[in-house]
Amino acid sequence: MVINIQQKDFGGRLRSGDILGICNILEHIRKVEQNTDIKYHLSDEAIQPDEYVIKFRNFLIDHTDYFSMVPGDRYFPFERLNCWDYRATSGDLVKVDNTKYQKENKVCIFPLLDAAYNFYRNWSIDTTKNLIEHYKKKYDAKIIICAHDRCKDIIETNFPGLEYSYDYMQNINHVITCKYFAGGDTATSHLASSVINKPNNLFLYSSESLFHAFPLNHRQNEMVMYSKFGCNFDGK
Numbered sequence: 330m331v332i333n334i335q336q337k338d339f340g341g342r343l344r345s346g347d348i349l350g351i352c353n354i355l356e357h358i359r360k361v362e363q364n365t366d367i368k369y370h371l372s373d374e375a376i377q378p379d380e381y382v383i384k385f386r387n388f389l390i391d392h393t394d395y396f397s398m399v400p401g402d403r404y405f406p407f408e409r410l411n412c413w414d415y416r417a418t419s420g421d422l423v424k425v426d427n428t429k430y431q432k433e434n435k436v437c438i439f440p441l442l443d444a445a446y447n448f449y450r451n452w453s454i455d456t457t458k459n460l461i462e463h464y465k466k467k468y469d470a471k472i473i474i475c476a477h478d479r480c481k482d483i484i485e486t487n488f489p490g491l492e493y494s495y496d497y498m499q500n501i502n503h504v505i506t507c508k509y510f511a512g513g514d515t516a517t518s519h520l521a522s523s524v525i526n527k528p529n530n531l532f533l534y535s536s537e538s539l540f541h542a543f544p545l546n547h548r549q550n551e552m553v554m555y556s557k558f559g560c561n562f563d564g565k
Contacts, residue, residue: 331401338405345385345516350412357419368397413541427505427524435471437503441513449537450514475500522546
């Protein structure tokens with residue numbers, strides 16, 4: 330069975346994190362129907378037209394069994410369903426296969442500095458510096474800062490002397506191959522917590538964040554909260 334996903338099903342075009350969110354719903358549908366052959370057909374019209382969203386959708390096509398390249402004759406039975414609210418019914422079930430990749434001794438930090446909406450998600454420079462120092466002290470591992478190239482100047486000015494990665498697909502590869510991951514309230518954190526062979530994850534979220542949008546499978550990982558008053562690591 331193939332379910333065709335349309336824009337109206339989840340209230341508009343899907344962003345990267347939302348695509349993982351609807352995969353989580355599909356796992357629940359498969360569980361209820363006792364049918365692991367159910368898949369989605371997710372066309373370009375159903376997702377945000379940004380190049381990175383299309384790349385992320387294509388990455389999931391290659392690393393999961395959730396998608397059919399051919400449309401089916403079924404349609405999603407709801408309209409404007411919030412895929413994150415649905416977690417109250419489904420729990421967290423989604424899985425992304427990274428088992429063929431070798432883990433590398435690296436800390437991959439995905440600082441969220443330029444959120445275009447829900448601005449409370451953004452990290453401060455001081456919080457990011459403290460996180461970097463935390464990892465320098467805790468692990469003997471290479472540290473890589475992964476971000477969009479629009480953040481290049483602010484990152485290399487404020488966090489000098491590290492390795493940087495600004496290519497989107499290279500950054501996705503870092504998520505699935507790193508031994509240690511740190512990220513904020515965005516899609517890469519959902520990916521890091523959904524892969525089968527998980528990194529040692531630390532999720533750095535604002536105290537204003539919506540609980541239902543916490544990373545998928547976040548209870549298996551470390552959550553650290555920050556506010557305008559600051560942020561502590563390891564209870565210090």
